[in-house]
Amino acid sequence: MDPYALKTLNAERRARRAAILVTDLGDGRDRIVREGDQVAGDLGAAIARAFRSGNSGSVEAEGRTFFLNAHLPQPRLVVIGAVHISQALAPMAKIAGYPVEIIDPRTAFATPDRFPDVALHAEWPEDVLKRHPLDSYTALAAVTHDPKIDDFALKAALDANCFYVGALGSRKTHAKRVERLLALGATADQIARIHAPIGLDIGAASPAEIAVAVLAQTIHAFRSRGLDAKGAVA
Amino acid sequence: MNDSLYLDEARDPLIIAEGWMKDGKDVAIATVVETWGSAPRPVGSHLVIDAEGNFHGSVSGGCVEGAVVSEAIDVIDSGKAKMLEFGVADETAWQVGLSCGGRIKVYVERLG
Numbered sequence: 306m307d308p309y310a311l312k313t314l315n316a317e318r319r320a321r322r323a324a325i326l327v328t329d330l331g332d333g334r335d336r337i338v339r340e341g342d343q344v345a346g347d348l349g350a351a352i353a354r355a356f357r358s359g360n361s362g363s364v365e366a367e368g369r370t371f372f373l374n375a376h377l378p379q380p381r382l383v384v385i386g387a388v389h390i391s392q393a394l395a396p397m398a399k400i401a402g403y404p405v406e407i408i409d410p411r412t413a414f415a416t417p418d419r420f421p422d423v424a425l426h427a428e429w430p431e432d433v434l435k436r437h438p439l440d441s442y443t444a445l446a447a448v449t450h451d452p453k454i455d456d457f458a459l460k461a462a463l464d465a466n467c468f469y470v471g472a473l474g475s476r477k478t479h480a481k482r483v484e485r486l487l488a489l490g491a492t493a494d495q496i497a498r499i500h501a502p503i504g505l506d507i508g509a510a511s512p513a514e515i516a517v518a519v520l521a522q523t524i525h526a527f528r529s530r531g532l533d534a535k536g537a538v539a
Numbered sequence: 540m541n542d543s544l545y546l547d548e549a550r551d552p553l554i555i556a557e558g559w560m561k562d563g564k565d566v567a568i569a570t571v572v573e574t575w576g577s578a579p580r581p582v583g584s585h586l587v588i589d590a591e592g593n594f595h596g597s598v599s600g601g602c603v604e605g606a607v608v609s610e611a612i613d614v615i616d617s618g619k620a621k622m623l624e625f626g627v628a629d630e631t632a633w634q635v636g637l638s639c640g641g642r643i644k645v646y647v648e649r650l651g
Contacts, residue, residue: 328648
C-alpha cells in the first residue's frame with residue numbers, strides 16, 4: 306500500500322468523509338477515490354455502487370481485478386426534541402444501525418430517566434452543534450414543534466448537507482417555517498430538501514408509529530444518496 | 540465496512556499502521572478480499588503487522604492470524620504482495636484451523 310494513500314484514507318476517515326481505497330490486485334498499485342470524484346467505465350460504476358452500499362469487494366474491469374475497500378462514516382441521527390416520538394425513535398434507530406443523539410434545552414423533557422442509554426443534551430442546539438457539527442452522514446429530525454428550538458438546527462442541517470432533514474408539523478405549520486427559514490438566509494432549493502410533514506406516509510397515528518415513519522424515511526434517504534441531485538426522496 | 544462515529548484510534552488497524560510508519564517501522568497490511576460460507580470477519584477487514592510480528596486487528600476469529608503474521612514477515616522482507624487462501628478444502632489451512640467451515644482470501648502487502 307502506498308503510504309500516501311494510507312495517510313489520505315485515515316485523514317478522510319477522521320473527518321467523517323467517505324472514501325474508497327482501490328487496489329489493483331495484479332500489480333498492487335492503489336489509490337483513494339473520494340465521494341464525487343469522477344471515475345469512468347465499469348470501475349466507476351462499481352465505485353458508485355460501493356459508495357451507496359458501503360460494501361467492499363472485488364470487481365473485474367478493463368481486464369484487471371480491483372479490490373474496492375469502502376470506508377463510509379457511521380451514519381447517525383440527531384433528534385431535536387426530547388419528546389414522546391424520540392423516546393420510541395432512539396432505540397429503534399440504534400437497532401437499525403443509526404446511533405441517536407437527542408438535543409432539547411427543556412430540562413423537564415431531556416431527562417436521563419425518560420431517555421436511558423441515549424446520548425442526551427439538555428442544551429440549546431446552537432451550543433451542542435458547535436461541539437458536534439452536523440455533516441453529510443448525519444440525519445436531523447426536528448420534532449419539538451417550537452421554532453425557537455427547531456429553526457436553528459434545521460438551517461444548520463441544510464448548510465451541513467445532512468443526508469436527511471425532517472421537521473414535524475402540518476403543511477400549514479411548515480409554510481410558516483419556510484418563511485422563517487428564508488428570513489434566516491436558507492435558499493428555496495435547500496428548504497425543498499426538508500421532509501415535512503415528517504416521515505413516510507404510512508398513516509402513522511401514535512408517537513411510536515411516527516417514529517417508524519421517520520426511521521424508514523431516514524433509511525430511504527441514506528440508501529438513495531446520490532440518486533437524486535436534490536437528495537429529496539419520498 | 541462502516542467506520543465508527545468517532546474512530547477508536549487506539550484499536551483501529553489502519554490508524555495504528557500509520558503510527559508505526561511514522562515511527563519508522565516496516566509494516567504489512569493484510570486485508571480480507573473475499574469470503575465464502577461462514578467467515579467470521581467481513582470483506583475489507585484488516586490485520587496490520589510489523590517486522591517484529593506485532594499485530595493489530597483481525598482477518599478471522601483468531602483462527603488464521605498466526606499464519607498471516609508469518610507470511611506478512613516474508614512480505615515485508617521481499618516487498619512482494621501475496622494472496623493467501625484459507626479454508627476447509629486446504630490441508631494446511633485446516634491445520635491452522637479455520638474450523639468454522641468458511642473460506643477466506645487474504646491479500647497481504649507491504650506498506651510502502
